[in-house]
Amino acid sequence: MTRPRRPSPVTPSRPTRKSAPARTRAPRGRATLEAPAPEATLPLEEAPAEGRDPVAVPPRPRAEAHGAPVPHPVEGSDRDRLLAGEHHDPHALLGAHALPDGGGVAFRALRPHARAVAVVTADGERRALHDDGDGLFSGVLPLPAVPESYRLAVRYEDGGEVLAEDPYRFLPSLGELDLHLVREGRHEELWRALGAQVMSHQGVTGTRFTVWAPNARGVRLAGDWTFWDGRGLPMRSLGSSGVWELFMPGIDEGTLYKFEITGPDGHHSLRADPMARRTQCPPETASVVTSSEYVWGDGHWMAHRGDRPVHEAPFSVYEVHLPSWRPGLTYRELAEELPAYVKDLGFTHVELMPVSEHPYSPSWGYQVTSYYAPTARLGSPDDFRYLVDRLHQAGIGVIVDWVPAHFPKDDWALARFDGTPLYEHPDPRRAEHPDWGTLEFDYGRTEVRNFLVANAVYWCQEFHIDGLRVDAVASMLYLDYSREYGDWAPNEHGGRENWDAVRFLQEMNATVYRRCPGVVTVAEESTAWEGVTRPTDHGGLGFGLKWNMGWMHDSLVYVSKDPVHRKYHHNEMTFSMVYAYSENYVLPISHDEVVHGKQALVSKMPGDWWQRRAGHRAYLGFMWAHPGKQLLFMGQEFAQGAEWSEAHGPEWWLLDDAYHSAGDHRGVRDLVRDLNGAYAAVPALWERDTVPEGFQWALGDAADDNVFAFVRYDAAGTPLLAVSNFSPVVREDYRLWAPDGVAAWAEVLNTDAARYGGGDVRNAGPVKREADGVRLTLPPLATVWLVPA
Incomplete structure (x- = not known):
C-alpha cells in the first residue's frame, strides 16, 4: 500500500466555542x-x-x-x-x-x-x-x-x-442489555446503542446521545444550539460500561454536536463522535444527528447475491476513487453515470476506495476519522445508499475499502479520545505507525475490537455493501512491520505475530459472514502469512479472497522489460502457479500501481506507442485468463498514459473524437468490454479458480520465444486455451500441446484485432488438432483465447 503520508496531524477548522450571551434565535x-x-x-x-x-x-x-x-x-x-x-x-x-x-x-x-x-x-x-x-x-x-x-x-x-x-x-434511555453487550465487547449493532439516535423517550421526541469514554472525569454535550458551550449539558455515566448518556428532547436530524471530554488530568477537549453516522463536510469537523428514511429497491439483488460462492463465480472488479472518477459529481449524480458505465464494460463489481469520512483529501480516504459516516463531500448517507441501490439494480456488486489498520492523530477525533490511549495501544511501540504518521488500534481491547467488528457489519447491513476489501492487513499481523530492531515489542511468546490482530480479523470475518449472507471479505495482505482465506474454524483468518501481490509484482517486472530481455525473467510469469491454490486470489492492478512514479499500466510497457498499447492489451488478456479473479483501476481500461491524480481523475478527454484514432484508447476500452463479456460467458475462466484441476500448462518453458500457453477447465471439463506472445514478432505455425477430445479450436478473443488497435493477425477459421497438438499463428505482443469449435 503506497499513498501520501499526511505531513502532520491536521486539525481543520472547527466551530468556535463561545461564552457570549445567548443567541436571539433558534x-x-x-x-x-x-x-x-x-x-x-x-x-x-x-x-x-x-x-x-x-x-x-x-x-x-x-x-x-x-x-x-x-x-x-x-x-x-x-x-x-x-x-x-x-x-x-x-x-x-x-x-x-x-x-x-x-x-x-x-x-x-x-x-x-x-x-x-x-x-x-x-x-x-x-x-x-x-x-x-x-x-x-x-x-x-x-x-x-x-x-x-x-x-x-x-x-x-x-x-x-x-x-x-x-x-x-428523563430516565436513562439505554437499556441494560445494550450496556451488558458494550461491556462484553459483543454488541454487533453498536451503532444502535452509541452515538446520536433520534427516538421517542417517555413520550417525548428527541435525540439520545451516548459515548464511550471510560477514563474521562466527565463528559458534556455541546452543539450549534449551545454555541459549542457544553457547560449546561453534563452527561451521566452509566456505570462500569464506560458509557455516558444524555437524552435531549426537541433535538432532531441535522443538529450539529460534539462531546466535551474532561480527561483524567482535567484537560478539556471538544471531540467529534466516534460513532457519528453523518459529519460536516471537511474541513469542518462536527458530527451531525441523522436518521435514514431511505427505501431500498434492490430486493432481488440482495436475495440472490449469495446464490453462488464468490470463488466459484465471475468476479471482475473496476476500482474507483469516487471523488475523482468524475470530479464534482455527488453521490446521486454518480448514480446516473457510474452504473451505466460499469455495466457497459461488463464488470461484475465496483470497488470503492474508502468512503468513510476523512479530513485529509490527499490520503484518498485511508486516514479515517469517522468510521460510521460516508464522506459528506459527495452528499448525505441516504445519497450514498441511493448510489449503492442503483448499482445493485444494474446488477453490479459494491465492495468498499475498509481501513481498520490505523487512524490519524487529529486532536478532535479518536486519538487519546478520553484523555488516555483508548482506541490506540497504550504502548507507543505498538501504537505508532511508522509509515503513515498515524496510530494503530488496540486490537486486544474488547471495546475497540467491538467498535471495528460492528463497523464492518454496519457497512454491509446499513448500506447493503457486498464486500469489504481490508486495507494493510500485513501491517496489522506483524508487530515489527516497518520497524527497526528495538522499536517493537514482541508478543508473549517472544515472536513478532500480533495475535490480538489475528483474533480480531477472525472475529470480524466470522461475524460478517454469519450476519450478512452473500458478502465477501478481501484481504490486502502482502506476505506469505498462512491461511488468510482459510475458514476460521480451521485456524485461518477467514477472508473470502486475498489480493495476489506476488503475481502483481512479478508480472509487472516481466512486462516492463524490453522483449529481448524477457527470457531472463520468464519465471516471473510462471512462478505464480507454484502457489496459485494456497489461497483464493484476486489479481490486482490497483491505484497503488499507477501513482508515485510507478507510471500508468500502458506506460510501464517498453517500445513505441503502438508497442506499449499492444503490450497493455496482451497483458490484460493474460491477466483475465490466469487463475484468480481480477481488479483494474479506473483509467487503465482505456490505456491512460499518465499516472492517476486524485485532483483530476481519469483523462476522459482521450476518448473524445478529437483525440481518437482507429483502435487507440477506445480500442483498448472495447477490448476490456469484450474480455469481460467472454469471461462471463466461459465458466472455465472462473468456475475452478481455486483448485488445481482447473489449470494445465500447454507451454510453460518457451522462455526464448516469450510465449506462455495454458488451458483452463470448467467443472464439466470444457477447456479454454489461452496463448500469450510477449515478443514483437509474428510466430507462424507455432506448435502447442492441446488436450485430447477437441477436434478443432476457434478464436473467441484476440487482443491484436484491428478494432482494438492491433495489426489484425488472426487464425482464420477453426484450427484443427493434429496428432501432436495444434499449430497456431501467434500475433505480436498479443494474447489469443481459443475454445472448442
Whole structure:
C-alpha cells in the first residue's frame, strides 16, 4: 500500500466555542434549549405591580409565595465537579426530586447565561427558581410527587424567553442489555446503542446521545444550539460500561454536536463522535444527528447475491476513487453515470476506495476519522445508499475499502479520545505507525475490537455493501512491520505475530459472514502469512479472497522489460502457479500501481506507442485468463498514459473524437468490454479458480520465444486455451500441446484485432488438432483465447 503520508496531524477548522450571551434565535427553526425564540415568550410570573422587576426572585432564606422552602443549593464538591464538567451523575443534582416526608418537589437547573428560570407544570402553573449563581437555579414546589412532565421557562439577558423540556427529568434511555453487550465487547449493532439516535423517550421526541469514554472525569454535550458551550449539558455515566448518556428532547436530524471530554488530568477537549453516522463536510469537523428514511429497491439483488460462492463465480472488479472518477459529481449524480458505465464494460463489481469520512483529501480516504459516516463531500448517507441501490439494480456488486489498520492523530477525533490511549495501544511501540504518521488500534481491547467488528457489519447491513476489501492487513499481523530492531515489542511468546490482530480479523470475518449472507471479505495482505482465506474454524483468518501481490509484482517486472530481455525473467510469469491454490486470489492492478512514479499500466510497457498499447492489451488478456479473479483501476481500461491524480481523475478527454484514432484508447476500452463479456460467458475462466484441476500448462518453458500457453477447465471439463506472445514478432505455425477430445479450436478473443488497435493477425477459421497438438499463428505482443469449435 503506497499513498501520501499526511505531513502532520491536521486539525481543520472547527466551530468556535463561545461564552457570549445567548443567541436571539433558534438555528434552522429547531427546538432549542439555549436560544430564546420569540414565539415561545412566556411570563415568568403574573404581571408585576408597577415598578417591580418581573423576574426578580426573593433572596434566600425568604420563603416562596406558597410557603414552600427553598432547597439547599448545590454546594461543596458536588457544585465544583458539576461546574467543572466532572460530575458522573448530574441527574442526581439537576431536574426534579421529591423531598422526604412530603416536603414538596425540589427543582434544580443549570442554565449558563440565563437571567431567570421558572418551572411550568402541566396545569400551567409557573414558579420562579432561585438564582444560586454560576448558572444554577433551584426552588421547591408544594407538589405531592414529581410531575410526569414539566417544562422550564428560561429568560436571557436580552429579554428573550424559551420554553423547553428539562433533559434532566428523563430516565436513562439505554437499556441494560445494550450496556451488558458494550461491556462484553459483543454488541454487533453498536451503532444502535452509541452515538446520536433520534427516538421517542417517555413520550417525548428527541435525540439520545451516548459515548464511550471510560477514563474521562466527565463528559458534556455541546452543539450549534449551545454555541459549542457544553457547560449546561453534563452527561451521566452509566456505570462500569464506560458509557455516558444524555437524552435531549426537541433535538432532531441535522443538529450539529460534539462531546466535551474532561480527561483524567482535567484537560478539556471538544471531540467529534466516534460513532457519528453523518459529519460536516471537511474541513469542518462536527458530527451531525441523522436518521435514514431511505427505501431500498434492490430486493432481488440482495436475495440472490449469495446464490453462488464468490470463488466459484465471475468476479471482475473496476476500482474507483469516487471523488475523482468524475470530479464534482455527488453521490446521486454518480448514480446516473457510474452504473451505466460499469455495466457497459461488463464488470461484475465496483470497488470503492474508502468512503468513510476523512479530513485529509490527499490520503484518498485511508486516514479515517469517522468510521460510521460516508464522506459528506459527495452528499448525505441516504445519497450514498441511493448510489449503492442503483448499482445493485444494474446488477453490479459494491465492495468498499475498509481501513481498520490505523487512524490519524487529529486532536478532535479518536486519538487519546478520553484523555488516555483508548482506541490506540497504550504502548507507543505498538501504537505508532511508522509509515503513515498515524496510530494503530488496540486490537486486544474488547471495546475497540467491538467498535471495528460492528463497523464492518454496519457497512454491509446499513448500506447493503457486498464486500469489504481490508486495507494493510500485513501491517496489522506483524508487530515489527516497518520497524527497526528495538522499536517493537514482541508478543508473549517472544515472536513478532500480533495475535490480538489475528483474533480480531477472525472475529470480524466470522461475524460478517454469519450476519450478512452473500458478502465477501478481501484481504490486502502482502506476505506469505498462512491461511488468510482459510475458514476460521480451521485456524485461518477467514477472508473470502486475498489480493495476489506476488503475481502483481512479478508480472509487472516481466512486462516492463524490453522483449529481448524477457527470457531472463520468464519465471516471473510462471512462478505464480507454484502457489496459485494456497489461497483464493484476486489479481490486482490497483491505484497503488499507477501513482508515485510507478507510471500508468500502458506506460510501464517498453517500445513505441503502438508497442506499449499492444503490450497493455496482451497483458490484460493474460491477466483475465490466469487463475484468480481480477481488479483494474479506473483509467487503465482505456490505456491512460499518465499516472492517476486524485485532483483530476481519469483523462476522459482521450476518448473524445478529437483525440481518437482507429483502435487507440477506445480500442483498448472495447477490448476490456469484450474480455469481460467472454469471461462471463466461459465458466472455465472462473468456475475452478481455486483448485488445481482447473489449470494445465500447454507451454510453460518457451522462455526464448516469450510465449506462455495454458488451458483452463470448467467443472464439466470444457477447456479454454489461452496463448500469450510477449515478443514483437509474428510466430507462424507455432506448435502447442492441446488436450485430447477437441477436434478443432476457434478464436473467441484476440487482443491484436484491428478494432482494438492491433495489426489484425488472426487464425482464420477453426484450427484443427493434429496428432501432436495444434499449430497456431501467434500475433505480436498479443494474447489469443481459443475454445472448442
